[in-house]
Amino acid sequence: MPVSGGDPNTGTYPAVLRDYALLADGYRGALIGPGGDVGWLCAPGWSDPAVFSSLLGGAGRYLVTPAAPRFVWGGHYEPGSLVWRSRWVTGDGIIESREALVAPGEEQRLVLLRQVRAVDRTARVRVVVDPRADFGRKPVRNVNRHGDLWLARTGGLHLRFHGGTELHADPDGFLIGELTVPEGGRHDLVLELSATPLRESCAEPGELWRITEDHWGSAIPAMPGTAERDAKFSYAVLRGMTRPGGGMVAAVTTALPERALAGRNYDYRYAWIRDQSFAGQAAALAGRYDLLDDAVAFLTERVLADGDRLAPAYAVDGGPVPHEQPVAHLPGYPGAQVRTGNWVREQFQLDAFGEVLLVLAAARRHGRLPDDAHRAMEVAVAAIGRRWSEPDSGIWELPPRHWTHSKLTCVAGLRAAARVASPELAGRWSALADRVLADAAAHGLHPAGRWQRAYDDGRVDSALLLPGIRGALPPQDPRTERTRQVVLAELAADGYMYRFRPDRRPLGDAEGAFLLCGFAAALAAWQAGDAVWANRWFERNRAACGPPGLYTEEYDVRQRQLRGNLPQAFVHALMLETAVTLGQVNPCR
Numbered sequence: 001m002p003v004s005g006g007d008p009n010t011g012t013y014p015a016v017l018r019d020y021a022l023l024a025d026g027y028r029g030a031l032i033g034p035g036g037d038v039g040w041l042c043a044p045g046w047s048d049p050a051v052f053s054s055l056l057g058g059a060g061r062y063l064v065t066p067a068a069p070r071f072v073w074g075g076h077y078e079p080g081s082l083v084w085r086s087r088w089v090t091g092d093g094i095i096e097s098r099e100a101l102v103a104p105g106e107e108q109r110l111v112l113l114r115q116v117r118a119v120d121r122t123a124r125v126r127v128v129v130d131p132r133a134d135f136g137r138k139p140v141r142n143v144n145r146h147g148d149l150w151l152a153r154t155g156g157l158h159l160r161f162h163g164g165t166e167l168h169a170d171p172d173g174f175l176i177g178e179l180t181v182p183e184g185g186r187h188d189l190v191l192e193l194s195a196t197p198l199r200e201s202c203a204e205p206g207e208l209w210r211i212t213e214d215h216w217g218s219a220i221p222a223m224p225g226t227a228e229r230d231a232k233f234s235y236a237v238l239r240g241m242t243r244p245g246g247g248m249v250a251a252v253t254t255a256l257p258e259r260a261l262a263g264r265n266y267d268y269r270y271a272w273i274r275d276q277s278f279a280g281q282a283a284a285l286a287g288r289y290d291l292l293d294d295a296v297a298f299l300t301e302r303v304l305a306d307g308d309r310l311a312p313a314y315a316v317d318g319g320p321v322p323h324e325q326p327v328a329h330l331p332g333y334p335g336a337q338v339r340t341g342n343w344v345r346e347q348f349q350l351d352a353f354g355e356v357l358l359v360l361a362a363a364r365r366h367g368r369l370p371d372d373a374h375r376a377m378e379v380a381v382a383a384i385g386r387r388w389s390e391p392d393s394g395i396w397e398l399p400p401r402h403w404t405h406s407k408l409t410c411v412a413g414l415r416a417a418a419r420v421a422s423p424e425l426a427g428r429w430s431a432l433a434d435r436v437l438a439d440a441a442a443h444g445l446h447p448a449g450r451w452q453r454a455y456d457d458g459r460v461d462s463a464l465l466l467p468g469i470r471g472a473l474p475p476q477d478p479r480t481e482r483t484r485q486v487v488l489a490e491l492a493a494d495g496y497m498y499r500f501r502p503d504r505r506p507l508g509d510a511e512g513a514f515l516l517c518g519f520a521a522a523l524a525a526w527q528a529g530d531a532v533w534a535n536r537w538f539e540r541n542r543a544a545c546g547p548p549g550l551y552t553e554e555y556d557v558r559q560r561q562l563r564g565n566l567p568q569a570f571v572h573a574l575m576l577e578t579a580v581t582l583g584q585v586n587p588c589r
Contacts, residue, residue: 014039014055014333017562018546021075021084022252023112024240025105029252030112031055031566032099034073036065036086036125043157044108044195046249046316047269047340049134051154051193056255056338057331058136060154062191064097064114066090067124067178075547080232081216082240084548093121093183102208103215104244109194113208116189118181125181129164130173131193133157135330135338140174150175151198158198162190162205221288225585230542231286233549234572234579238279238291241569247271247298247316248279248291251553251565255327258554258564259511260335267340268565270321271298272313274395275570277355282577284362287587296363299356300376308383310356312349312397313342321345350392350406353380357413358470364420377417381429384410388436394454395463396499402455404444408467411437415471437472450482453500460486461500462517465524475527484524495540496557497521512554512563515541519574526582538578551575 015033023030030041030052039055041062042048052060068090075086086097096119102111116125132139133155140159144151150161152174167177181187188205192198203211219239223231242248251268258264280295301318303310313321322341330338360377363369388410394403414433418426443455453461465487467473468480491498496513497520503510518541526534544555546562551571554563579585 016546017256017552017566019073019548020055020546020550020566021077021086021099021548022082022237022240022550022567023084023099023101024082024237024252025101025103025110026240026242026244027105027107028101028110029241029249030101031252032084032086034075034086036063036088036097038062038112040253041110041112042269043110043133043193046243046252047267047322049155050136051131051133051157053132053135053330055253056135056327056333058132059130059139060132060136061128061130062112063126063128064116064189065126066095067126068092071095077233077236077548078216079229080220080236081213082236083212083216093123094119095123095125097125100209100212103212103240108196109192109198111202111208112191112193113205113212114189114191115205115209116179116181116187118183118185120183122183123181125179127164127167127175127177127179127189128170128173129161129167129175129191130170131157131159131191135327137329143169143174145169156195158192158194158196160192160194160198160202162202163188219290221286221587223286223579223585223587225579225583227538227542227579227584230549231576231579231585234576235283235286235288235291237550237567237572238283238569238576241567242279242291242294243316245294245297247314247318248276248295248569249316250275250313250570251568253565254340255336255338256333256552256565257336264511265332265336265339266565267324267342268568270313270342271316272344272570273299273302273310273352274312274349274355275573277352277359278570278573278577280359281362282573282580284359284366285577285580285587289366289368292359292363292366293368295359296368296370296373299359300370300373303356303376303379303383304372307379308386310352310383312344312347312352312393344397347393347397348387348390348400349394349397350384350388350390350403351395351409353384353387354406354409354411354413354470356380357417361413361416361420369420377421378425381414381417381432384414384436385432389439395466401457402443404440404451404454405461405463405467407436407440407444408451408464408472409470411440412467412470412472445479448482448486450479450486459500460490462487462491462497462514462520463499465517465520469520469523469527481528484528488521491517492521494557495536496544496555497537497541508557512556513544514553515544515551515555515568515571516553516574518544519571519578522578523574523581531582534582535584538582538584542575542579
């Protein structure tokens with residue numbers, strides 16, 4: 001079945017990233033395009049090969065779209081959930097498709113719900129169901145029909161589809177056809193994919209919807225305030241992208257380009273230590289502890305297992321990230337080649353130990369630090385003691401250098417840990433923090449009295465805002481404010497923040513604005529007592545999304561487009577943290 005060229009309304013080629021909505025259940029995530037196509041879904045788990053991959057040019061697809069030749073798209077999330085409603089206005093009326101992955105999810109089995117609704121007139125929709133495992137290479141086989149139920153296999157997955165009475169087998173795929181839904185009526189489609197045989201019958205659609213509604217109703221905290229909807233939604237995104245008791249993926253996708261044809265397209269379907277820590281701290285601040293507990297459990301397990309050889313990222317179950325390799329048969333999202341795995345597994349990132357200590361200390365302050373996490377704190381401190389003087393790859397995963405941000409983040413983590421430790425440990429940990437800070441001051445302080453990128457690089461970097469926010473130095477320390485002022489002068493433009501200047505080109509030419517840095521600018525302004533600019537930074541950056549409200553890592557300011565993998569979890573974490581810090585929302589305690 002062709003998947004390139006054609007009509008963007010039907011999903012036969014990729015939409016711009018701002019138009020995709022996310023469904024997630026903790027074990028995997030799907031992206032829904034504006035034409036009703038499931039453009040991306042890996043099964044059974046986050047980093048397994050995709051079964052729907054039209055986003056990257058793969059053959060698998062699941063389309064529910066108006067049969068009318070002309071329509072316009074819209075949609076919205078149901079409040080405090082990842083239940084999405086696609087909405088199409090045609091020349092004949094309004095059609096909605098309610099979409100969700102049944103949550104809480106199961107590790108080996110996913111259930112994707114789609115409910116077509118004829119809002120004001122009889123609706124006709126076109127349906128194509130053609131899951132293809134292994135990024136589109138494994139077509140459906142062993143097709144059987146039992147009344148309303150279709151059974152099949154694709155690759156190693158077992159497939160069951162409910163609601164396809166009006167559909168027929170497609171010689172080039174699985175199922176195809178049209179559904180007619182009477183005015184005011186609904187039609188449920190239920191797709192199950194499982195790594196194990198589907199021996200038990202599936203619950204009725206109404207029951208599956210009720211389970212999912214109850215899950216989101218209990219999982220998302222109340223956050224009244226100016227930014228309530230966006231804050232609750234960011235929490236829902238973080239919850240949906242976190243495996244219960246395990247890791248949080250950095251993003252749902254792989255190989256979406258940060259810059260077209262620049263070779264900057266990576267696989268983010270893994271759990272980064274830093275990102276997990278950001279999410280844990282945001283959850284602690286928001287006053288809901290399920291995400292904090294998951295972060296503590298995952299980070300504790302990894303630190304105790306790997307000690308000072310802690311990797312920057314892991315699979316969500318704690319396993320190693322695969323080596324990077326191309327997926328040659330996929331054409332990829334325009335502007336990038338497809339690759340899976342990530343070379344970050346080979347790096348050493350010193351700042352990760354400081355981030356771990358920050359989130360474990362936050363958990364301790366809230367009385368949620370189990371005994372093994374206390375041991376993990378000691379292991380992380382010992383790792384800093386052994387390795388802080390080594391070059392590392394830093395927050396931006398660059399070639400090893402003595403990055404000032406990495407040293408200062410360890411200082412922040414050590415000071416936070418010391419504040420919740422026994423007097424004996426607190427003294428030793430504070431002394432180590434003083435030693436690392438003294439070295440950074442001797443080698444990473446610019447003659448102008450502000451922090452510089454690296455010991456051998458006098459430029460400024462937006463990452464240097466974070467140690468001040470995290471408490472590496474007192475807020476009134478002049479080095480913190482001088483650094484903030486230079487960051488604003490050199491790396492801010494049009495209300496957005498860039499990481500650093502990689503060359504002499506104007507900001508925005510080399511790469512997009514980094515939304516993480518924009519929210520950090522808001523937090524830094526708030527800490528400096530500038531509430532007006534803190535709120536300006538917050539409002540500008542929280543608007544850098546598409547209609548569904550999802551953030552990527554980078555934002556192309558000139559074109560107002562999202563760049564990179566979708567959604568980027570740590571941006572949602574910093575958005576939530578900033579909203580709570582600025583009082584834009586009130587955490588539910």
